[in-house]
Amino acid sequence: MESTTDQIETEKSTIAIMILAAGASTRMGTPKQLLFYQGRSLVQYITEMAIASVCNPVIVVLGAYSEQIRPQINHLPVSIVENLDWAWGMSASINSGIQFLHNLSQNIEAVVIVLCDQPFLSPQIINQLVDAYYSTKKPIVACEYAGTLGVPALFSKIFFSELAELQGTSGAKKVIHNNLSQVFSIPFNQGNIDIDTPKDYQKLLSSNIDLI
Secondary structure (H helix, E strand, O other), X not given: OOOOHHHHHHHHXXXXXXXXXXXXXXXXXXXXXXXXXXXXXXXXXXXXXXXXXXXXXXXXXXXXXXXXXXXHHOOOOOEEEEOOOHHHOHHHHHHHHHHHHHOOOOOOOEEEEEEOOOOOOOHHHHHHHHHHHHHHOOOEEEEEEOOEEEEEEEEEHHHHHHHHOOOOOOOHXXXXXXXXXXXXXXXXXXXXXXXXXXXXXXXXXHOOOOXX
């Protein structure tokens, strides 16, 4: 289905992006959001990748260590959402972000959900999700890597209620797998690389993998 650049640029303004950065980083032993990467903290890097995409507004959900993390992104054009229930798991962060979207005056057509510990996230990957959403008319567009579908992923507003009803450690991946017939996928081979442990971080720093 044809989609012109002008059409996409106009319509994409209603696509929000939500960065989940509320976790306690228990396996890392220190806030991974503050790890140094590409010349700045990981959370600032990921936030800048989101800002450079076509998505707007950019929402960052903080929870654990929010006082330390907030100064890293306060100067950026983002909305910071505080998830006071971060200890309940990723579902609470998604709920906080969706609630924020519901309260916005502008009409949000869809949201892209990303994690702050996927270092190979790029504006190109985010834009591909949005482009596929408009060209395929599928209400969910997910990334495919390591034999699975997951985030970064785009969800039409028709799934906002289902996202908000997630509980415990359940993340957006559950909504993807509950609605596979409505999912289109794009390849993101490096999407399975995330930073959970000091070993993961050292491997990342010593790798020569190029960003996409």
